[in-house]
Amino acid sequence: MQRVYLFSLIVFVSLIFSLDYKSNYYFGYDNNVLKYSDDENILFSRYISTQKTLSSKLKILERSTRFNFILKKNYFLDNNKKSNYSFSIKLKQPLGNYRFLDFSYNFINDIYLREYVDVDQGIVNYIYDGTDCEFDFSKYSIGYERPLIKKKSKLNYYYLYQTQFYNKYFTEFDLELNGIKIKYSNTNKYNKYNMSLTLFDAKNITRNDETISTDYMDRGYQEFSCVLSYEHKLNNKKIGFSINENLRQYSSNIIADQLHYNRMHIDRQISIWYSFFHGNNNKSKFIIKHRSRNTNADYSWVEDLKTFDKLIFEYIIYLRKRSFK
Amino acid sequence: MKTFKYIIFIFSILVYSGCDKQSNPFIGNNNIAYQENLMGESRDIIVLEDVEFDVYDCSLLNEEDCNSDMWCSYDQSCNSKSNDLLIVANQYEEGLIVYQIIEEESFVSLNKIYQNNSFEVLDESSLENDLELRTLLYSDDSNMLYILDKFEYIYNGWLPGLLESTTQSYNDQCYDYDSNLIWDPIQFTVFSDISNLHSTQIVMDESNIGNLDEALYLIKYNANIISQQNLPAPLKTSSSKLGAYSFALDPTAFGSESACDGLFFTTYVPDISPHFDYDITDVFFKNNKVFIANPYNEYVFKDASGNYLNLSYKNNELEDIVEGCDLPDNSIYFTDNGELLYNTQNEIGYFEFNLYGGDLSSYISSDVDCSNFQDNGNYIQYLSDCFEGEISSNNNYSVGVSGNKVIGYSIITSNIDSNCGTLIDLNTNENFSLINDMTSTFSVYDYNSNSNYIDFNYDIETPSKVKSIYSFDDYILAGLYDDGCYITLLGNNTNNLVKLEGTNSFTVNDIYYDEINQILLLSVGSGGVLIYNWNGLSANPNFLGHIVSSHAYTARILNGKYVIIATKYGVEIYNYENI
Numbered sequence: 001m002q003r004v005y006l007f008s009l010i011v012f013v014s015l016i017f018s019l020d021y022k023s024n025y026y027f028g029y030d031n032n033v034l035k036y037s038d039d040e041n042i043l044f045s046r047y048i049s050t051q052k053t054l055s056s057k058l059k060i061l062e063r064s065t066r067f068n069f070i071l072k073k074n075y076f077l078d079n080n081k082k083s084n085y086s087f088s089i090k091l092k093q094p095l096g097n098y099r100f101l102d103f104s105y106n107f108i109n110d111i112y113l114r115e116y117v118d119v120d121q122g123i124v125n126y127i128y129d130g131t132d133c134e135f136d137f138s139k140y141s142i143g144y145e146r147p148l149i150k151k152k153s154k155l156n157y158y159y160l161y162q163t164q165f166y167n168k169y170f171t172e173f174d175l176e177l178n179g180i181k182i183k184y185s186n187t188n189k190y191n192k193y194n195m196s197l198t199l200f201d202a203k204n205i206t207r208n209d210e211t212i213s214t215d216y217m218d219r220g221y222q223e224f225s226c227v228l229s230y231e232h233k234l235n236n237k238k239i240g241f242s243i244n245e246n247l248r249q250y251s252s253n254i255i256a257d258q259l260h261y262n263r264m265h266i267d268r269q270i271s272i273w274y275s276f277f278h279g280n281n282n283k284s285k286f287i288i289k290h291r292s293r294n295t296n297a298d299y300s301w302v303e304d305l306k307t308f309d310k311l312i313f314e315y316i317i318y319l320r321k322r323s324f325k
Numbered sequence: 326m327k328t329f330k331y332i333i334f335i336f337s338i339l340v341y342s343g344c345d346k347q348s349n350p351f352i353g354n355n356n357i358a359y360q361e362n363l364m365g366e367s368r369d370i371i372v373l374e375d376v377e378f379d380v381y382d383c384s385l386l387n388e389e390d391c392n393s394d395m396w397c398s399y400d401q402s403c404n405s406k407s408n409d410l411l412i413v414a415n416q417y418e419e420g421l422i423v424y425q426i427i428e429e430e431s432f433v434s435l436n437k438i439y440q441n442n443s444f445e446v447l448d449e450s451s452l453e454n455d456l457e458l459r460t461l462l463y464s465d466d467s468n469m470l471y472i473l474d475k476f477e478y479i480y481n482g483w484l485p486g487l488l489e490s491t492t493q494s495y496n497d498q499c500y501d502y503d504s505n506l507i508w509d510p511i512q513f514t515v516f517s518d519i520s521n522l523h524s525t526q527i528v529m530d531e532s533n534i535g536n537l538d539e540a541l542y543l544i545k546y547n548a549n550i551i552s553q554q555n556l557p558a559p560l561k562t563s564s565s566k567l568g569a570y571s572f573a574l575d576p577t578a579f580g581s582e583s584a585c586d587g588l589f590f591t592t593y594v595p596d597i598s599p600h601f602d603y604d605i606t607d608v609f610f611k612n613n614k615v616f617i618a619n620p621y622n623e624y625v626f627k628d629a630s631g632n633y634l635n636l637s638y639k640n641n642e643l644e645d646i647v648e649g650c651d652l653p654d655n656s657i658y659f660t661d662n663g664e665l666l667y668n669t670q671n672e673i674g675y676f677e678f679n680l681y682g683g684d685l686s687s688y689i690s691s692d693v694d695c696s697n698f699q700d701n702g703n704y705i706q707y708l709s710d711c712f713e714g715e716i717s718s719n720n721n722y723s724v725g726v727s728g729n730k731v732i733g734y735s736i737i738t739s740n741i742d743s744n745c746g747t748l749i750d751l752n753t754n755e756n757f758s759l760i761n762d763m764t765s766t767f768s769v770y771d772y773n774s775n776s777n778y779i780d781f782n783y784d785i786e787t788p789s790k791v792k793s794i795y796s797f798d799d800y801i802l803a804g805l806y807d808d809g810c811y812i813t814l815l816g817n818n819t820n821n822l823v824k825l826e827g828t829n830s831f832t833v834n835d836i837y838y839d840e841i842n843q844i845l846l847l848s849v850g851s852g853g854v855l856i857y858n859w860n861g862l863s864a865n866p867n868f869l870g871h872i873v874s875s876h877a878y879t880a881r882i883l884n885g886k887y888v889i890i891a892t893k894y895g896v897e898i899y900n901y902e903n904i
Contacts, residue, residue, distance in 0.1 A: 117851050117852065117853070117873060118873065119853070119873055119874060119875050120356070120873075121873035122356035122357060122872070122873065122899070123356075123856075123870050123871065123872045123873070123899055123900075123901055123904050124870065124871050124873065124904075125869075125870050125871075125904050126871065127827040127829065127855075127868075127871055128852075128853075128871050128873050129829070212356075212357055212360055212874075212875065212897070213875075215360065215362055215894075216362050216875075216894045216895075255364040255418065256362060256363060256364050256365075256894045256895065257894075258366075258893065258894075
């Protein structure tokens with residue numbers, strides 16, 4: 001039903017506005033697609049993703065509102081449960097003097113984690129092996145952008161609201177997240193870079209909902225993230241790197257909650273890339289990402305279970321923009 | 326028109342966003358009947374149905390006191406009343422807890438009547454106040470409760486005394502280790518004069534309990550944390566052994582007051598078994614048979630300085646290995662006629678290996694024609710020249726045979742020079758195989774109460790490592806790591822194991838059979854508990870249901886209606902009547 005509605009929305013918008021259209025294709029390999037720890041049977045997967053972007057300028061207020069609609073589909077060839085789609089809508093409203101207000105909404109459908117035992121099943125007359133656990137991730141953000149000294153450097157402030165709602169048979173970890181983010185970015189003739197800091201407070205909103213599992217578990221946490229990204233131009237080529245570090249401290253104060261009590265982790269992702277333009281204005285990009293998470297907890301089984309590392313190789317081709325007036 | 330477009334656009338976003346709603350939590354039809362959340366992990370439980378204690382004399386109480394006493398009820402006069410009790414061994418936080426089980430129509434609940442987390446004896450054997458209760462045992466005959474604090478002491482307490490404060494019909498001053506007026510269990514005194522003992526299991530033959538009980542306990546020696554001198558001779562690696570504990574006199578022989586005060590007259594035998602390896606995971610004791618899960622580890626070779634030598638085991642699939650020098654460097658092979666072939670670039674200062682497939686100690690003692698041996702109780706020491714092979718030429722070496730374990734050692738520092746050939750020829754037959762890292766077994770022994778020793782019966786090889794072991798009448802059940810549960814006939818040593826339906830790749834933490842209700846319970850960790858209908862007469866228990874509980878360590882039946890489960894997060898009770 002959602003897909004039908006989405007399609008209708010695109011058709012509707014495309015009928016009444018002039019549009020630009022972009023499409024990107026991703027070809028990748030993830031050596032630990034389910035983020036399993038070393039003690040588990042680690043699974044890899046190749047994947048293909050397609051991303052379509054419709055963009056337009058809507059003359060709603062005095063200055064045109066920039067509008068983007070992005071639809072992304074992921075196909076995991078060796079682990080179909082990870083396949084999913086997402087879409088996002090972004091609005092950016094100029095306020096004059098290089099100041100902007102922006103709003104974005106991003107919905108990621110069915111992010112598959114792993115098979116979990118849902119202890120709220122009670123007694124069943126068959127062998128219960130577990131439930132596929134996946135969640136829908138909704139992200140809202142409202143931001144304000146202003147230049148800093150020169151128009152090439154700018155600051156963005158965001159208020160972020162997110163929800164993570166798990167599947168019907170596994171709702172004990174539903175989260176509501178509130179966050180703030182500040183981002184500094186700078187662009188010049190030779191390079192561009194940005195830094196951002198984000199603070200999130202995640203509340204486990206299904207705690208104590210009269211199921212067994214939520215009696216002794218609280219998945220709420222506070223998380224601090226920082227991102228540093230740098231890209232250098234070499235004629236029509238670019239090389240860059242980014243470091244993304246998340247420090248998460250779980251807030252459970254239930255001593256019996258072995259999985260979350262006194263647990264923290266540092267999740268670090270380092271990416272390097274190289275991109276270049278083809279003669280026909282299409283662009284290619286090669287990325288290598290290494291992600292590692294180190295978990296500290298009172299129980300070694302928790303540390304073992306929640307510590308992992310993974311490597312991703314990705315090739316992206318960006319097809320040139322097409323305009324429809 | 327602009328405003329109209331704007332409204333449509335925003336409305337579209339909001340409607341779509343509104344589709345992302347939270348689901349309702351799922352609760353199954355046969356859900357939990359009662360949950361007792363605890364801070365520490367509940368590692369073991371005992372359910373006692375219809376308990377009464379003779380020493381509680383309700384006739385002494387007036388009507389008001391009688392009606393308020395859980396052990397008494399008033400009807401013309403004050404009479405004693407039975408209770409259902411649940412005893413919980415909780416790791417770290419709560420310690421030992423006793424609950425009164427209250428069952429009213431279709432509801433069940435727990436009423437805590439005793440809790441004690443401060444009875445740990447601190448001395449040179451037990452330095453930290455960190456009770457880690459793992460195992461409970463109860464003797465109906467003696468009313469004694471046994472409590473195992475893992476890697477430290479085993480305690481015992483006379484239950485009517487421990488629960489003295491729950492009634493006004495009995496009044497004694499009992500043993501109180503920490504003077505907090507909560508009566509304490511008392512440690513096995515047999516450990517007080519022996520340092521570095523580490524208890525990890527206690528079992529009792531429930532089919533053969535008298536007022537004197539008889540508990541077998543497993544002691545583990547960890548070479549990584551205790552000195553070489555404190556390892557049992559002649560071993561230089563981690564190991565385990567069984568001891569036996571019993572009462573010389575009925576615990577109440579000198580009256581309830583002395584029983585309550587922990588004045589027991591006990592006897593013990595520290596060595597009732599050969600040397601086993603460290604990784605024993607479970608012991609079961611019934612009908613004078615002792616079942617031991619994982620008695621053997623892989624072989625060990627060390628140099629004279631105690632450093633481990635890395636020797637691989639070579640399979641002789643191509644039958645191209647005739648003598649030791651045919652082996653690749655740093656490898657060994659055990660032949661069908663009992664020769665241990667080796668090829669190593671390092672000098673060997675110590676070796677130890679296990680064979681399975683027969684009673685090695687008996688085989689060697691009857692086969693080796695050698696007068697140079699010394700019986701040391703749980704191992705026999707032979708001079709090296711009792712055996713053929715490279716070892717026979719090294720006079721400093723001795724060979725110890727303990728059960729199915731062979732130990733090559735020297736009192737003074739001595740090496741078998743690096744070489745290749747036959748290290749030792751045990752002259753065994755093709756029934757014997759060397760335990761390597763791919764071999765998992767459990768063993769069956771006969772307990773001989775006259776000799777106070779266990780006699781080897783047979784070994785069974787299993788598809789993976791055994792986590793739990795159980796026996797009822799003619800059957801043995803072995804719960805494995807990541808490979809479910811297998812059943813076989815007792816006395817059938819043909820490795821004819823049948824896997825129980827539905828046990829899949831679960832790790833089986835505990836096996837329990839309730840004979841009265843004919844229910845078999847398998848506690849399978851994060852998988853919960855599997856329930857089977859079983860009459861104990863066939864190798865085919867019928868799957869009845871799956872309780873999807875929290876991480877389950879052990880489970881027991883209550884009144885043929887409820888399953889009580891000790892979980893990682895406390896105690897959970899389920900009604901299994903309607904499945």
